[in-house]
Amino acid sequence: MTLVIEVLGASLAPEGGPIGLFALAPEGEGTSSVQTGPSAEQVDPGLPAQLDAAECAREGFAAKVGQVLRVSVSPGRRAHVVGLGEPDRLEPDRYRRAAAAFVRSAGQGGEATMIVPSGAPGAALAEGAMLATYRFDPYRSQPPPGPLERLVLVPASPEDEAALRDEVALGVARADAVAFARDLVNTPPSDLDPSEFADRVAERLAGRARTSVEIWDRDRIVSERLGGLLAVARGSSEPPRLVLASYEPASLPEGGAGPHVVLVGKGITFDSGGLSLKTPEGMTTMKTDMSGAAAVMAALSACAELSVGVRVTAIAMVTENMPGPSALKPGDVFRARNGKTIEVLNTDAEGRLVLADGLSLASELEPDAIVDVATLTGAQVVALGRSIGALFGNDPPLTEALREAGRRAGEPLWPMPLPEEYAEHIDSDVADMKNTGRTGEAGSIAAAMLLSRFVGEGPWAHLDIAGPARSAESSGYLTKGGTGFGVRTLLEYLQELSAGR
Ligand code: BES
Numbered sequence: 001m002t003l004v005i006e007v008l009g010a011s012l013a014p015e016g017g018p019i020g021l022f023a024l025a026p027e028g029e030g031t032s033s034v035q036t037g038p039s040a041e042q043v044d045p046g047l048p049a050q051l052d053a054a055e056c057a058r059e060g061f062a063a064k065v066g067q068v069l070r071v072s073v074s075p076g077r078r079a080h081v082v083g084l085g086e087p088d089r090l091e092p093d094r095y096r097r098a099a100a101a102f103v104r105s106a107g108q109g110g111e112a113t114m115i116v117p118s119g120a121p122g123a124a125l126a127e128g129a130m131l132a133t134y135r136f137d138p139y140r141s142q143p144p145p146g147p148l149e150r151l152v153l154v155p156a157s158p159e160d161e162a163a164l165r166d167e168v169a170l171g172v173a174r175a176d177a178v179a180f181a182r183d184l185v186n187t188p189p190s191d192l193d194p195s196e197f198a199d200r201v202a203e204r205l206a207g208r209a210r211t212s213v214e215i216w217d218r219d220r221i222v223s224e225r226l227g228g229l230l231a232v233a234r235g236s237s238e239p240p241r242l243v244l245a246s247y248e249p250a251s252l253p254e255g256g257a258g259p260h261v262v263l264v265g266k267g268i269t270f271d272s273g274g275l276s277l278k279t280p281e282g283m284t285t286m287k288t289d290m291s292g293a294a295a296v297m298a299a300l301s302a303c304a305e306l307s308v309g310v311r312v313t314a315i316a317m318v319t320e321n322m323p324g325p326s327a328l329k330p331g332d333v334f335r336a337r338n339g340k341t342i343e344v345l346n347t348d349a350e351g352r353l354v355l356a357d358g359l360s361l362a363s364e365l366e367p368d369a370i371v372d373v374a375t376l377t378g379a380q381v382v383a384l385g386r387s388i389g390a391l392f393g394n395d396p397p398l399t400e401a402l403r404e405a406g407r408r409a410g411e412p413l414w415p416m417p418l419p420e421e422y423a424e425h426i427d428s429d430v431a432d433m434k435n436t437g438r439t440g441e442a443g444s445i446a447a448a449m450l451l452s453r454f455v456g457e458g459p460w461a462h463l464d465i466a467g468p469a470r471s472a473e474s475s476g477y478l479t480k481g482g483t484g485f486g487v488r489t490l491l492e493y494l495q496e497l498s499a500g501r
């Protein structure tokens with residue numbers, strides 16, 4: 001069951017369930033002020049405009065972001081007042097987190113009403129509510145009690161209704177794309193092998209406006225000389241796939257094709273490490289290793305609904321990394337699509353091998369920007385933890401635009417260097433380069449450095465999302481398991497690019 005969000009005029013507000021209100025933290029010593037408007041009285045005449053200082057103090061409520069205070073408004077009806085934090089810098093992510101806190105606090109099943117303050121970003125509210133109620137239950141015989149089922153948004157001023165409706169549709173489209181990525185990540189690896197990944201993407205893209213998809217099978221991958229994808233796939237009994245999806249905007253600028261962005265995703269549907277086998281513990285979450293591929297395909301799938309105004313191509317490099325009898329051996333050398341040779345000293349550094357070919361294909365399209373997304377290195381988790389992604393690139397305006405998009409999307413990215421003096425970390429004794437760096441030294445940089453040799457001359461950025469692709473707990477708008485990290489940053493970036501032209 002997916003949360004249903006409706007926008008209603010105040011006069012139509014339904015009876016049942018808690019009422020969500022937002023409050024700003026006091027500046028200095030004052031009391032938290034509740035953000036309501038003319039509609040509030042019609043929803044329930046008992047709704048407060050000002051909170052009782054004594055009650056706030058008693059409950060320790062300071063309107064911090066996502067903090068909830070439950071107050072009685074009329075017999076049998078409660079308001080859940082959710083903090084938005086301080087009134088300055090009211091970024092969209094505060095509303096996402098506040099909406100998530102409300103739907104979590106509104107309990108299991110049933111419905112709730114939320115009063116949307118004038119000027120609040122309706123898209124972020126809808127997104128936060130949808131993301132927080134995401135569940136993955138297809139494998140449970142007895143699913144646990146579900147989250148809120150219906151959320152009615154009431155604009156604080158009736159004249160905001162039409163705009164709020166449009167905003168909500170955008171937020172829902174984005175959250176739905178994230179849910180698609182999360183479902184792919186959460187599906188057990190034997191049920192989501194490369195061909196199943198490709199089929200599910202094709203199914204999702206079918207019928208979407210100005211969106212098309214091609215699936216390359218093993219023969220096509222051989223004839224396209226995708227040596228890296230083939231090298232990694234050798235150890236698996238499942239054949240690899242390449243998914244190539246594209247989106248064209250409804251209107252193109254006079255006499256030109258407009259900007260073109262190519263997205264590339266790492267799609268290892270299960271990473272055992274290959275012959276350089278991982279530990280049992282290290283393998284438990286490795287169905288997550290296709291999160292980059294899921295993110296780029298999910299983002300592309302929402303382009304039409306979000307009226308993205310630039311051309312987008314998404315390439316997913318999809319295979320298992322297994323230690324089967326034909327597996328790649330440490331010491332093996334293969335030739336990648338662009339003719340460069342790579343010595344494989346650790347078969348567990350497989351992501352960079354498949355991405356090398358994906359990036360070559362991307363650069364051949366001569367786009368205005370290439371962005372790859374990958375759960376690439378354990379070192380990324382060590383450097384930045386589970387909430388922040390690592391951002392690399394060769395073009396400061398592009399990396400800055402992505403960082404800004406990540407900030408607005410609530411997916412923080414931190415810039416990392418590609419220092420020329422570390423190039424020798426990937427020098428090979430026998431080939432053009434090797435797939436490992438120096439043990440314990442700048443592992444994420446060594447991986448990104450290898451990628452940089454396959455991107456050609458144009459702007460390129462690389463998001464290493466090994467940490468944030470998966471959440472160890474359900475909190476805020478994340479649900480334990482796959483997070484869909486990257487989807488909203490990519491969409492935010494593409495939407496911003498559309499606005500800018
Ligand atoms: N998929 C892993 C990276 C990873 C680790 C993602 C932990 C999420 C959580 C990647 O393929 C990998 O195994 N990288 C190795 C590279 C090393 C052998 C050079 C790593 O980071 O340990």
Ligand code: MN
Nearest residue numbers: 271348349350
């Ligand atoms: Mn690996």
Ligand code: ZN
Nearest residue numbers: 268271289351
């Ligand atoms: Zn991997």
